[in-house]
Amino acid sequence: MRANPKIGKLVVIGVGLIGGSFALALKKAKAVKYVTGVGRTRKNLTAALKMRIIDEASTDAAQAVVDADLVLLAMPVGQMPEVMARIAPHLPPHAVVTDGGSTKQDVVAYARRFLGAHFPRFVPAHPIAGTEHSGAAAAFADLYRGKNVIITPQPETTARAQQLVRVAWQRCGARIVRLAAQEHDAIFAAVSHLPHVVAFALVNALARRTDAKKLFGFSAGGLRDTVRIAGSSPEMWRDICAANRNELLAVLDDFEDELETVRSAIESGDGAALEHLFEHARTARNKWLKRD
Amino acid sequence: MRANPKIGKLVVIGVGLIGGSFALALKKAKAVKYVTGVGRTRKNLTAALKMRIIDEASTDAAQAVVDADLVLLAMPVGQMPEVMARIAPHLPPHAVVTDGGSTKQDVVAYARRFLGAHFPRFVPAHPIAGTEHSGAAAAFADLYRGKNVIITPQPETTARAQQLVRVAWQRCGARIVRLAAQEHDAIFAAVSHLPHVVAFALVNALARRTDAKKLFGFSAGGLRDTVRIAGSSPEMWRDICAANRNELLAVLDDFEDELETVRSAIESGDGAALEHLFEHARTARNKWLKRD
Structure with missing residues (x-):
């Protein structure tokens, strides 16, 4: 376990304010090599490419994650079950998955059910940052500076997965706080x-x-x-x-x-x-x- | 009626955010010669003197208004009846009175009852500006810049009184909007x-x-x-x-x-x-x- 691991490929599913700012912050900190953005509409992804938030755009989450090192689920929480079920069969065995959802008990339950064997490498997280704006155009690298990120790891969550997610958020300038999901x-x-x-x-x-x-x-x-x-x-x-x-x-x-x-x-x-x-x-x- | 009358003596009753900022703005615009501040406590008046919001402090409203040209009532609206009754016998016959109260029907009714013969020179007003801070220490000259000031003149209100109050607020950088009190x-x-x-x-x-x-x-x-x-x-x-x-x-x-x-x-x-x-x-x- 390196103290300051560099992420090879980050996949951000939902390139909005939260996901886009995470990618921008890690790029600014030179903590990630390559970012793939996954979204439902081409328009937002095109904006994200133009802003250099992502290096590659995809509308196929399953295909995007096959060589991912870290996957951030940054869609509205209602889409979590579907996206988790879609990517689970395609995640490589080392990939760490985290999320930026505003609720944690439901996301943990979805992950337990739909990520299957990958669940120990899922780190539930919630960055306490945001603005009233949404979409890739609202993203900026300093959104998380000095902010709290709550993580709610489960008994199964591996130390390596937690460490990778902790360090990533710290590189964004955030502080990690651990809480029970409830x-x-x-x-x-x-x-x-x-x-x-x-x-x-x-x-x-x-x-x-x-x-x-x-x-x-x-x-x-x-x-x-x-x-x-x-x-x-x-x-x-x-x-x-x-x-x-x-x-x-x-x-x-x-x-x-x-x-x-x-x-x-x-x-x-x-x-x-x-x-x-x-x-x-x-x-x-x-x-x-x-x-x- | 001069287009740009200079106020000789302004009396501000209640030297807080609203009253203090009015005095500061008029001083900055060189639209007033002398300001007397009236308050209940010495502490706030001392702060107002130090900040040069007022030139003179008094805890006696009746005595302060005897040579006033303009009187601004800037206390909480619950104190209006008492203060109006107190100053009415001492107001000179040319003095114009206005207020900064956040409600207008009640203030108009109080003025009609307690200002007596001075009522035609009372111009009900409400500056739409403020911060969450209060007291003289919160006052600043630019509070009213670009802001609306609502006036709700009555059938009896003289043109001279309205003009003096309008110009005073305009010198503070505010826009005048006329509405019915209701x-x-x-x-x-x-x-x-x-x-x-x-x-x-x-x-x-x-x-x-x-x-x-x-x-x-x-x-x-x-x-x-x-x-x-x-x-x-x-x-x-x-x-x-x-x-x-x-x-x-x-x-x-x-x-x-x-x-x-x-x-x-x-x-x-x-x-x-x-x-x-x-x-x-x-x-x-x-x-x-x-x-x-």
């Missing part, structure tokens, strides 16, 4: 999936009104920042909501309870209660930012 | 008051958990932006919720309906419905940003 999903339901659902709902509440155009015209930085993440990929978020359904519904309950508490205080004109609620939130947010 | 309150309930309430509730939903510290430690830019405005002044937002109660409850209803629609789709595993909802939000947000 804990990962509970945490990100709260700090990521809930805020996205809230932002989408907030935009829709305004956008459905007949005066929506006027409303947005009068909005300022507050609304703009609050709903920035409502620009995120609908397909990706559809899959996350399905994959992390139970954890997400639990935190949605908590949020709706909070909203009811505020509503009651507004309805009854309880200024002291409102000020207390807002002060509680401000203090928590400010403390959090200070530590950040 | 329309203003309905619009800002949707694009400002609702997002603030949502951001406060979202932080509280996470902050109340026993694992809150860990949660925040794993959060990324998405949550940070979504709850930025939860750092805003609790006292100010308490007053806005009280002042714009009915409009706010109406948009809170719309938002809770949207949230229920998303929740149902998550519960029933309706991926197509979820993707449609998220796509609707993304399209609306992106269109809005494009126009912005």
Whole structure:
């Protein structure tokens, strides 16, 4: 096991913000020799080739992985089972597979089922980085600099596979944090999936009104920042909501309870209660930012 | 009526982000000769003096306004009635009064009642600018550059008073937009008051958990932006919720309906419905940003 292994051939399946930035970062760090990008549409792959994110484009995942050293699954999590089943018969016996999915329990279960004998070389991972933009055009080499990448290795996961994935992410400038898959999903339901659902709902509440155009015209930085993440990929978020359904519904309950508490205080004109609620939130947010 | 009147003495009651930035902007534009700041606590006024936001500090609003040319009421809207009643007997007959309150129907009603004979020289206004910070230390001269300032003049409001307030805001770099007070309150309930309430509730939903510290430690830019405005002044937002109660409850209803629609789709595993909802939000947000 070398401390700083160079990856011969990286195959990125799904060359979007996450997959594209991973390839760019490893290229910038000279940690990879050759990158094949796999996608569903030629248009995005052509953009990725032009941006030199990938050296070769393919729409056939099975064929692309036959000589891969590392495979990154960077599609929306709903496509994981199909892609895993498709590549499993063609993966070479040394290839390490990892993913960038926003949920981990479901991805681990899919991998266990569909990667078969390759499962010990699958390292479940989730880079905590992103923007509201998607597609290859949104990718950039420094996306992961200073960011956390959560890995949720399983009892079967080999040390070599973990080491290769750890080092790759470190070469992208990221820090590795290990969590249990269940804990990962509970945490990100709260700090990521809930805020996205809230932002989408907030935009829709305004956008459905007949005066929506006027409303947005009068909005300022507050609304703009609050709903920035409502620009995120609908397909990706559809899959996350399905994959992390139970954890997400639990935190949605908590949020709706909070909203009811505020509503009651507004309805009854309880200024002291409102000020207390807002002060509680401000203090928590400010403390959090200070530590950040 | 001069096109570009210079204000002799400006009195800012409430030297925070809004009032302090107004004074700084007018000073920078050389549109004011002398600024007196009025506040409840010496500490904030001392900071304002040090930052040269104001030339003189006072804790006595009545005494400060006796030779004022323009008075800006920049306290939380809940304090308006008391301050208006306090200054009315002492305002000189030429003085123009304006405010920076986030709600307008209530402020107009207070002014009509408490400013008495001075009401025709009161120009209700709301600068659409701000940050999540508050207090004199947060003030800066360019806060209003390129921003909208809504004015909601009444039938009685004199042309001279409107002109003086218009020009003052224009010298701060702002654009003036005229609206009816009712329309203003309905619009800002949707694009400002609702997002603030949502951001406060979202932080509280996470902050109340026993694992809150860990949660925040794993959060990324998405949550940070979504709850930025939860750092805003609790006292100010308490007053806005009280002042714009009915409009706010109406948009809170719309938002809770949207949230229920998303929740149902998550519960029933309706991926197509979820993707449609998220796509609707993304399209609306992106269109809005494009126009912005």
